Amino acid sequence: MSYAKLRSVGLVGVRGHLVEVEADVANGLPLVILSGLPDTALHEARDWVRAAIVNSGQHWPNRRITVNLLPAALPKSGSGFDLAVACAVLAGAGELPLAALQDVVVIGELGLDGSVQPVRGVLPMVLAAAQAGIRRVVVPLANAAEAALIPGLTVRATDTLHRLVSFVRGGGPLLDPPDEPPPELDRGPDLCDVVGQEAGRRAVEVAAAGSHHLAMLGPPGAGKTMLARRLPSILPDLDDAAALEVTALHSIAGALPPGAPLLRRPPLQSPHHTASVPALVGGGSGLARPGAVSLAHRGVLFLDEAPELSPRALEAMRQPLEEGTVNLRRTNGETSFPARIQLVLAANPCACAKPAGDLACECSPLARRRYLGRLSGPLLDRVDIQVRLEPLTAATLLDEHAASEPSSVVADRVATARAAAAARWAGHGWRSNAEVPGAVLRAPAWRLPRRTLGSVRQLLERGQLSARGYDRVLRVAWTISDLAGRSRPNEGDVCEATELRRGEVR
Template identity: 70%
Template sequence: MSYAKVLCVGLVGVTGHLVEVEADLAPGLPAVVLSGLPDTALNEARDRVRAAIVNSGQHWPNRRITVNLLPATLPKHGSGFDLAIAAALLGGSGELPLAPLEDVVILGELGLDGTVRPIRGVLPMVAAAARAGISRVVVPVGNAAEAAVVPGVRVRAVDNLHRLVAYVRDGSALLEPPPRQAAPPVQGPDLSEVAGQGLGRRAIEVAAAGGHHLLLLGPPGAGKTMLAERLPSILPELDDDTALEVTALHSIAGILPPGGELVRRPPFQAPHHTATVPAIVGGGSGLARPGAVSLAHRGILFLDEAAEFQSRALDALRQPLEHGRVLINRANGGTEYPARVQLVLASNPCPCAKPAGDTHCECTPLARRRYLSRISGPLLDRIDVQVELSPLRAAELMDTGESNESSAEVAVRVAAARAVATARWAKLGWKVNADVPGPYLRQARWRLPAATTYGLRRRLDQGTLSARGFDRIVRMAWTISDLDGRDRPDADDVDEATHLRTREAS
């Protein structure tokens, strides 16, 4: 036999595609030709696979070898095809009967000694195989726990090429995935540790309940970072579908923690203010990698010292915030990553970081405006909750915190409010109030009475509020009414939402 075929999976972004790895061995000068749009790492598989086969005690066929990856128009990236290529070559040379590998997806990178090394992106690859109707996969032993997360797929693992050969030739058993263990409880920062800042605590509760973006302004030591870091502690855990999305992204990025468990806690990404545009939204040469906004998908993207970030990096977030995804185009094609995040910005009010009106502040009003203008108006217009924190007083700082609510207590209210919103919008496919389009809220069924929104209408007519701002305040009013247990927002809810949006004193 001079022809053989096995199955593998290639990734484009977070989407997996079934790939047929064909091997044809013909008479002629010994050579290996690899076709099907391979990248550099995949082209180098010729040498890796040859060394792995020889060092595993198998015969290398000295013939003209053509390896084709179908569909040929799909770009192929990475070293995850090595094991499938080796199996196809050994099958085509007659060394192995490939009947046991029929309708089996094979994934793994080969070392020169024949060891099978773990690869990135196994979870979305196995999920793609399951969608294509494949129920059996062979993966590196280091990825077995991760692959076993996908339901309806029988996962087996190998630690070296010799084990796969023994399975195909002699029926020897492959390795089983390790037993799943309950994840230990996550201990993180708690809201009870935050001194004072009643306005800030209310702001993050509203933001958590409705999925609203948040801006915290204030002098150093006011508690901006502490509040932002505790926002994940009051968010509900991710459901199965959402957890699978997040875990797949982390698998592609290579940051999935050991153990292979689904990521249940909303992710929290806090890039440094020197981060570049590709670091924030994704990029890189060749295959575009996910950036911080995608790694924070279904969680929090926290930009501390937001006014110190490059303006280009901040403005690059405008499109992901609107559409919940990032499309990165390169010369050889585009890559799309999900990016439905809750953006949290924190910033000092001016370059010298003194409170407004402080006698020691060295900044002119113009300097203060220029500093905050680094966060552009179009981006600010997309931020629902915008609050300015006051400096802590001595009594607040010395408080033992015993009277402060814990994250667990606040999380109960947030979960109840989210449950109400999910029940309200479930038939329309939305889960939180921040997802609801403004035009829908202005329809007769959900439109608030004119008396309730009188102040908003006046601001809109005066030009002090944009149409986007109007919709965002109405969404926040729905969130506040959900938190306080009302069926519909009243004038007080709209008033509080307006103050949280405009940074005006109530």
């Protein structure tokens, strides 16, 4: 035989696409030609695959070898085609009968020594194979548990090229995915650790119930970081579709925890304020890597010390926040990753990070406004809840009888409130109050009576609330009412919503 064909899968963004790997081995000067829009990683694959074949004790055909990846128009990245290329070359040279790999998708990177190395993104690759009607896949052993998350597929694994070659020749078995019980759901740190700080706890609960973005301003040590990290603990589990989306993104980033469980809990990402733009929104060479905004998809993106982020980083966050996806410009076209996040910002009132009113802080009101003003355009404009936290008093901290509600109790209230909002807006296509446009809440169908709006009208008239802030107060008032089990916000709900806006930075 001088021609052989094998199936593999390529990734573009989060989507897998079936790829056919063809090899033709002809007489002529020893030469390897790779075609089908390969990127640099594929060019390297040429020497790599040769070394792996030779070091697996196989014969490398010293002839004219043409390897082609189809469809040609599909941008191809990464080293996940290595294993399929090696098998196709051996088969093309007549060294390997491919009957055993008919209708099987083969994924894996080769080490120079012939070992099969794990690749990023196996979950979405295998999902694409399943959706295309493929029933059997061969993957690197280290990716087998992840591949096995897709139902209806037979997953076999290999740790070396030699093992796969032996199997194809009928000489030995492939490996099975490890059979581990799924680990317990990790809900992360619990709200019961937070002493006092009623306003902060309430802000986090309301944010969770309405999917509102949240900003917490306050002096060092007030518990901003503590509260932010506990928001995921009161969010509901991800449904099947969301869990698959989230796990796929973590798979592409190579960030799945060992054992590769399906990620069932909303993720939390807290990139440091010095993080690079690619670390925040994604990028990198070869197969694009999702950044923190995409790893936080359907979960929480926590930007601590947010005013310290570079202007470029703040600007890069704008598009994902507006559209719920990140678009990355790549050499071979544009790639996009989902990025529907709940944003939590924390900030000190000024750059010196000393308690406001403290004698040690000498920052002028102007300097303080400027510091927080860095956030106002791109980010804060979309943040419904902006609270100011006061430092914890010694009395509260030392109160031995103080017991804080655990996350499980708060999570139940949140789930009920979310269900009420989802039911109300279902016909409109919105899932949470945060998604409802201000104009809708001001329109006759949903407008609140004058007496209910007393407190917020006063603030508006005195110029203490912006027009945008007004819409955000309305939205949050609906969430507070959902938490209370009311069908419409009352005056108290609106009043509390204005309190959750006290940190508004304009």
